[in-house]
Amino acid sequence: MKLNENEYYLITDSKLSKKGTLSDVENALKAGCKIIQYREKNKSTKDMIKEAKELKKKCGRKAIFLVNDRVDVALAVDSDGIHIGQDDIPFGIARRILGNEKIIGLTVHNLEEAVNAQEIGADYIGLSPIFETSTKNDAGTACGVEMIKKVREGVNLSIGWD
Amino acid sequence: MKLNENEYYLITDSKLSKKGTLSDVENALKAGCKIIQYREKNKSTKDMIKEAKELKKKCGRKAIFLVNDRVDVALAVDSDGIHIGQDDIPFGIARRILGNEKIIGLTVHNLEEAVNAQEIGADYIGLSPIFETSTKNDAGTACGVEMIKKVREGVNLSIGWD
Numbered sequence: 001m002k003l004n005e006n007e008y009y010l011i012t013d014s015k016l017s018k019k020g021t022l023s024d025v026e027n028a029l030k031a032g033c034k035i036i037q038y039r040e041k042n043k044s045t046k047d048m049i050k051e052a053k054e055l056k057k058k059c060g061r062k063a064i065f066l067v068n069d070r071v072d073v074a075l076a077v078d079s080d081g082i083h084i085g086q087d088d089i090p091f092g093i094a095r096r097i098l099g100n101e102k103i104i105g106l107t108v109h110n111l112e113e114a115v116n117a118q119e120i121g122a123d124y125i126g127l128s129p130i131f132e133t134s135t136k137n138d139a140g141t142a143c144g145v146e147m148i149k150k151v152r153e154g155v156n157l158s159i160g161w162d
Numbered sequence: 163m164k165l166n167e168n169e170y171y172l173i174t175d176s177k178l179s180k181k182g183t184l185s186d187v188e189n190a191l192k193a194g195c196k197i198i199q200y201r202e203k204n205k206s207t208k209d210m211i212k213e214a215k216e217l218k219k220k221c222g223r224k225a226i227f228l229v230n231d232r233v234d235v236a237l238a239v240d241s242d243g244i245h246i247g248q249d250d251i252p253f254g255i256a257r258r259i260l261g262n263e264k265i266i267g268l269t270v271h272n273l274e275e276a277v278n279a280q281e282i283g284a285d286y287i288g289l290s291p292i293f294e295t296s297t298k299n300d301a302g303t304a305c306g307v308e309m310i311k312k313v314r315e316g317v318n319l320s321i322g323w324d
Contacts, residue, residue: 003310043287044249044250045231045232045249045250045251046248046249046250046252047249049251049252049255068267069207070207071233071234071237071238072232072233072234072237072251072259075233075234075259076233076251076252076255076259078253086208086210087206087207087208087209088206089207089208089211089234089238090208090211090238093211096237097234097237
């Protein structure tokens with residue numbers, strides 16, 4: 001399944017969820033969301049793998065299924081790829097372990113990081129945060145909507161933002 | 163490097179450590195410890211990989227270096243293997259990802275689990291906890307020293323205990 005920039009992309013967050021991750025993903029898929037990123041920081045590896053398996057099954061051929069950070073969980077459930085941020089597994093190590101067939105997306109905050117992501121072989125970038133956020137403590141300073149234009153002009157990669 | 167039952171085995175714990183994990187491992191190696199298990203539940207993946215790389219280098223040819231639970235970290239630093247408990251990655255998935263050359267140790271609590279560990283192909287078992295413990299909340303009920311004898315008679319595996 002190919003990444004398409006004009007699609008909705010859901011990042012799960014069990015801390016913010018009212019009905020649970022599985023229900024959130026089901027609703028997102030029903031609404032036509034085409035990329036699901038499973039982001040879970042507070043469960044045991046066993047529970048993460050169990051949940052990721054269910055989510056991948058739900059995604060089926062309807063949506064790309066990515067795992068945030070955890071290459072072990074990605075390998076365990078054979079996800080379509082991973083998404084990594086600045087505190088996650090380094091890109092080069094993730095690529096070595098996962099190979100070239102898997103999608104690896106990178107969070108970037110500015111044009112310089114976006115250009116670097118392209119050079120090292122990221123499949124897409126997540127530009128974040130565009131706006132101020134109170135739901136992700138480590139998101140960093142908001143870069144504003146102008147940054148989307150700037151990055152779009154500077155790199156030839158699919159760009160997601162939140 | 164082969165597992166030898168008559169050796170000391172260190173499990174790191176940054177929460178209990180006074181001088182830090184690296185210092186603890188250095189001291190354990192100096193004292194002749196032959197197996198180091200890196201157990202870290204509270205750091206980012208990036209920091210875990212960085213630390214595990216340093217620890218593996220310290221172990222060199224002096225000690226076996228294992229990572230607790232995290233197959234991603236184990237693959238990133240090419241550890242000698244992993245150790246998994248009941249809430250960690252399932253054994254079969256870990257074996258599939260890591261292959262037969264890597265050591266996989268399993269925590270067990272009784273003879274039945276020990277026999278099962280042997281059947282599924284664990285390289286050694288950690289019998290735990292023998293005594294009551296206040297330093298590991300999820301350790302379960304103490305099984306007592308008699309259990310060591312019982313398990314030793316029942317399986318043909320290296321057994322560690324704490």
